[in-house]
Amino acid sequence: MNLTRRVFVRWSALTSAALAVARRSVGAQAKPAAQQPGALKWLDVPSLLPIASVVLPAELGAGRVERAAIEFSRWIANYREGEELLHPYGSEQISTTGPSPATKWAEQVRALHESAVAKDPQRKPFANQTLRDRTAIVADALASVQFAARVPSPIAAPHVALALLAHFLDSPDATNLAYNKEINAKQCRPLADSSKEPVTLRKALNGGRA
Amino acid sequence: MSRAFIARRVVESDICIIGSGISAAMVAAQLAGERRASIIVIEAGDDQPQVKDWAANRKRWMDYGSTPWPNDHVEGLDANGIQSRSMCVGGMAMHWGGVTPRFAPEDFKTKSLCGVGYDWPLSYEELEPHYYEAEALMGVSGEQGPREMDPRANPFPMPPLPLTYNLGILKKWVNDAGVSMWSQPSAKTSQPYHGRGACCRNDTCFPICPVSAKYSPDQTWNPLRAKKQVVMHTRTVVRRLIVDERSNRIVAAVAVERDRPGQEIEFRAKTFVVAAGYAWSAHLLLNSRSARFPNGVANRAGLVGKYLTGHRNVQAFIDLPLTLYPGINEQHSLVTKQFMRKPLGEKYLRHDLRVWESAVGREPRLKDESGKPLLGDALLADWRSRLKTSTARVRSYYDIIPARDSELTLDAAKKTPWGDPAPHLAFKDDSVSRDLRGYSEDSIRGLFGRLAQAGNGKIIRTSVDNFQDHPAGGCRMGADASTGVVDSHGRAFDHENLFVVGAPTAVSGSCANGTLTFCALALRSAEEIGKAFPAAK
Ligand SMILES: Cc1cc2nc3c(=O)[nH]c(=O)nc-3n(C[C@H](O)[C@H](O)[C@H](O)COP(=O)(O)OP(=O)(O)OC[C@H]3O[C@@H](n4cnc5c(N)ncnc54)[C@H](O)[C@@H]3O)c2cc1C
Ligand code: SF4
Numbered sequence: 198m199n200l201t202r203r204v205f206v207r208w209s210a211l212t213s214a215a216l217a218v219a220r221r222s223v224g225a226q227a228k229p230a231a232q233q234p235g236a237l238k239w240l241d242v243p244s245l246l247p248i249a250s251v252v253l254p255a256e257l258g259a260g261r262v263e264r265a266a267i268e269f270s271r272w273i274a275n276y277r278e279g280e281e282l283l284h285p286y287g288s289e290q291i292s293t294t295g296p297s298p299a300t301k302w303a304e305q306v307r308a309l310h311e312s313a314v315a316k317d318p319q320r321k322p323f324a325n326q327t328l329r330d331r332t333a334i335v336a337d338a339l340a341s342v343q344f345a346a347r348v349p350s351p352i353a354a355p356h357v358a359l360a361l362l363a364h365f366l367d368s369p370d371a372t373n374l375a376y377n378k379e380i381n382a383k384q385c386r387p388l389a390d391s392s393k394e395p396v397t398l399r400k401a402l403n404g405g406r407a
Numbered sequence: 408m409s410r411a412f413i414a415r416r417v418v419e420s421d422i423c424i425i426g427s428g429i430s431a432a433m434v435a436a437q438l439a440g441e442r443r444a445s446i447i448v449i450e451a452g453d454d455q456p457q458v459k460d461w462a463a464n465r466k467r468w469m470d471y472g473s474t475p476w477p478n479d480h481v482e483g484l485d486a487n488g489i490q491s492r493s494m495c496v497g498g499m500a501m502h503w504g505g506v507t508p509r510f511a512p513e514d515f516k517t518k519s520l521c522g523v524g525y526d527w528p529l530s531y532e533e534l535e536p537h538y539y540e541a542e543a544l545m546g547v548s549g550e551q552g553p554r555e556m557d558p559r560a561n562p563f564p565m566p567p568l569p570l571t572y573n574l575g576i577l578k579k580w581v582n583d584a585g586v587s588m589w590s591q592p593s594a595k596t597s598q599p600y601h602g603r604g605a606c607c608r609n610d611t612c613f614p615i616c617p618v619s620a621k622y623s624p625d626q627t628w629n630p631l632r633a634k635k636q637v638v639m640h641t642r643t644v645v646r647r648l649i650v651d652e653r654s655n656r657i658v659a660a661v662a663v664e665r666d667r668p669g670q671e672i673e674f675r676a677k678t679f680v681v682a683a684g685y686a687w688s689a690h691l692l693l694n695s696r697s698a699r700f701p702n703g704v705a706n707r708a709g710l711v712g713k714y715l716t717g718h719r720n721v722q723a724f725i726d727l728p729l730t731l732y733p734g735i736n737e738q739h740s741l742v743t744k745q746f747m748r749k750p751l752g753e754k755y756l757r758h759d760l761r762v763w764e765s766a767v768g769r770e771p772r773l774k775d776e777s778g779k780p781l782l783g784d785a786l787l788a789d790w791r792s793r794l795k796t797s798t799a800r801v802r803s804y805y806d807i808i809p810a811r812d813s814e815l816t817l818d819a820a821k822k823t824p825w826g827d828p829a830p831h832l833a834f835k836d837d838s839v840s841r842d843l844r845g846y847s848e849d850s851i852r853g854l855f856g857r858l859a860q861a862g863n864g865k866i867i868r869t870s871v872d873n874f875q876d877h878p879a880g881g882c883r884m885g886a887d888a889s890t891g892v893v894d895s896h897g898r899a900f901d902h903e904n905l906f907v908v909g910a911p912t913a914v915s916g917s918c919a920n921g922t923l924t925f926c927a928l929a930l931r932s933a934e935e936i937g938k939a940f941p942a943a944k
Pocket of ligand 2: 595596605606607608609610611612613615616617618619620621
C-alpha cells in the first residue's frame with residue numbers, strides 16, 4: 198500500500214465536510230458542472246488568463262501559463278457533481294463530489310474585473326491592466342479569504358485564483374519547473390529510462406518552443 | 408401466495424466458487440486448466456469497466472479523485488472494521504498495489520522457533536511450489552534477494568523492475584548503512600508477458616494501471632468466461648450454505664439476485680469453495696445457522712470468525728542530503744527481509760523494511776513562515792529553496808500475534824439489505840504482542856533514526872497506522888479441528904466438500920503484504936479440490 202495513504206491524504210482533503218462532499222445517496226447521478234446556466238461565463242480562458250499570469254511563475258513562460266489557464270478552465274467545465282470518489286483505504290464510507298464551485302468562482306472572477314474597472318481612472322478592464330495592478334487586485338481579494346500555507350486541492354480553494362494555482366501546482370509541469378528537470382510524473386516512459394537521471398528542462402519553456 | 412410456495416431456481420455444477428476476488432481467480436484458473444468439471448462462480452458485486460475505459464477513468468481519478476471503479480461495492484453490504492468496501496468482479500485486487508513479497512520461512516513456525524504465536528500446519532517449503540505458481544499466474548517481476556533471507560526454488564517469472572534513478576541513489580544510502588535491499592517483487596510486467604505489455608512507469612498502479620501491466624483478476628476471468636470455462640453469476644449474494652440432513656456435506660448455497668431480491672436461487676454442487684475474502688467468508692459460515700448447526704457451519708470448535716490477523720506499520724520520512732526527483736515512480740520501492748528473522752536472545756520482533764522516493768516536505772506552499780502569501784515567482788523561489796535536500800519514505804510492517812478474540816461476529820444491530828446480521832470486525836493483539844507493542848515500535852523508530860544518521864539526514868516525522876493491514880484469518884487453518892476451521896488445504900474439518908481459500912485461512916499476517924501468500928494457499932487448495940474430478944485431456 199504505497200501511494201494509497203498519500204493519495205488518500207490528498208483526496209481526503211476533498212472528502213472533508215468543508216468541501217460539501219455528499220455522503221453517497223442511493224441512485225445519485227453525476228451531473229456536469231456546465232449544466233449550471235451562466236456559471237462558466239467568467240471561467241473561460243480569456244477571463245482566467247489575466248489571473249493565471251498573476252499567480253503562476255513568470256518563468257513558466259507565456260505559452261505554459263496559457264496552457265495552465267486552458268486546463269483549469271477545462272477542469273471546471275468537466276467537473277461533475279455527485280460523482281463517486283475513490284473510497285479510501287481503511288474506511289467503509291462512500292462519498293461523492295460536492296456541488297460545483299463554478300458559480301462561486303465565476304462570481305469571484307467577475308468581482309476582480311469589477312474592482313479593476315472601479316479602481317482604474319480610465320476604467321480599463323482587468324485584463325488590460327498591468328501585471329503590477331492586477332497583482333495588487335488579486336492580493337486584495339486574497340486578503341479577504343482565509344487560507345493555509347498548505348496547497349489545497351483545487352476544489353477546496355477558497356478563491357478562484359488559489360484554485361487555479363493549486364490546479365497548476367498539482368501538474369507534472371509544476372514539478373518539472375521546480376526541479377528544472379523533465380520528471381514527467383504519472384506519464385508513460387520506457388521502463389529503462391526511469392533508471393536515468395531526468396534530463397534538464399528545455400530553457401525555452403516559453404510557448405513550448407525549443 | 409406465501410413465500411414458502413415460490414419455487415427456488417436451482418443451478419447445478421460440479422464446483423461452486425463463492426466470490427470472484429484474486430483467490431477465487433487462482434482457484435478457477437487452475438481447476439479450469441487441469442480438471443474436467445463444470446465451474447460456477449457467484450459474485451455479489453458488479454462487473455467492472457473494461458480495459459478500453461481505463462485510461463479515461465484514470466484521468467478522472469487524477470483530475471477529480473473520482474473512482475476508476477464505479478459501483479465496486481454493494482449498497483448495504485458494509486461493516487464496522489472492514490478495510491475496503493470493494494465487492495465486485497475481481498474484488499479488492501482490481502485496485503490493489505500489486506506488491507507481492509513472499510512470507511519468510513519463519514512465519515510458518517514462530518511457535519517452535521521463537522516460542523510465540525502459532526505454527527501453521529504447513530511449512531514454507533510445502534507452500535513454495537504454489538508461491539511460484541501464483542507468481543507465474545499473475546506475472547511477477549522480481550529480484551532474488553540474498554538466498555539465506557529469500558529462499559526460492561525458481562527464478563522469478565520476469566526479471567526485476569529496474570530501480571529508478573531515485574531508488575538507485577537510495578539503495579546506496581541504505582547499503583552504506585548496513586542494510587541489504589533490493590527491488591520489491593511486484594505483479595507488474597518488466598517485459599511483455601502473456602499478452603500484457605511492459606510497465607511504463609506511469610505510477611498509478613493503485614488504484615488503476617491503465618495498460619494492464621499490473622495483474623488484476625479480470626485478466627484471469629475474461630478469458631475463462633469468454634471460453635465458457637466458468638459461468639459467473641454477478642450481482643448475486645450467497646446468504647447461507649445448506650448442510651445435507653444425513654451427512655455433513657454441503658448440498659447448496661442459497662443466494663439472492665440483487666435485481667430480484669424476492670427470489671432465492673439454490674446453487675447445488677459437489678464441492679463448494681468459499682473465496683469471499685477475510686470478512687465475508689467467516690460471515691457466510693456464521694450466517695449459515697440451522698437447528699443442527701446453531702453456531703453456523705464449520706464451527707464445531709467455535710473458531711469461525713476468530714484470530715483475525717494482519718500487521719501494523721511504523722513509517723517515517725527522512726530528510727537526506729541527496730538529490731532525488733520525486734515523481735519518477737513513487738509506487739515502487741526497495742525491500743529487505745533482513746529483519747524478518749528474530750535475532751537470538753532478543754525480544755520477539757520481526758518486521759520488513761521498505762524505502763521509497765517521496766515528495767513529503769518538498770511541496771510548494773502558499774505562505775511563508777511569516778504568513779505572507781506566496782504567488783508566482785516568489786512561490787517558485789520558496790519551493791526551490793526546499794529542494795536542496797530530498798526525502799526518503801521508510802516503512803516497516805511488523806508481525807502481530809492475533810488474539811483468539813480478534814474476531815468477526817454477527818452484528819445484531821446492523822442488517823444487510825436481505826435481513827441478515829452484518830459482520831462486525833474487531834482486531835486485537837494477543838497479550839504477547841500487546842506487551843511488545845511499545846518495544847516494537849520504538850525499535851523500528853530506532854532503526855529509522857540510525858538510517859537517518861548514517862546518511863547525515865534527519866527524521867521529518869514518524870507515524871503508526873492503527874489499523875491492521877492485509878487483513879486475514881477468521882477461518883484459520885489448523886492441524887486438527889481443535890486448532891483450526893480448515894486443514895492446511897482449506898478443507899473444512901466438519902464438511903468434507905467445503906473449502907475456504909486464501910486470506911481467511913491464514914494463521915498469521917507476517918510482516919509483508921499478504922496477497923501473494925493468500926494466492927499460493929488458494930492454489931494449494933485448488934490442487935486438493937481438483938483431486939475429486941477427472942484430469943482434463
Ligand atoms: C487499495 C488496496 C491496495 C492493496 N494493495 C496490495 C498490495 O500491493 N499487495 C498486497 O499483497 N495486497 C494488497 N491489497 C490487499 C489485496 O487487495 C487483498 O488481500 C486481496 O485482493 C484479497 O483477495 P480475496 O480474494 O481474498 O478477497 P476479495 O478481493 O475481497 O474478494 C472476495 C469477493 O467475494 C465477494 N463476496 C463476498 N461475500 C460474498 C457472498 N456472500 N456472495 C457472493 N460474493 C461474495 C466479494 O464481493 C468480493 O468480490 C490491497 C488492498 C487494497 C484495498
Ligand atoms: S507503473 Fe504504470 S504501467 Fe507500471 S504497473 Fe504501475 S500503473 Fe501500470
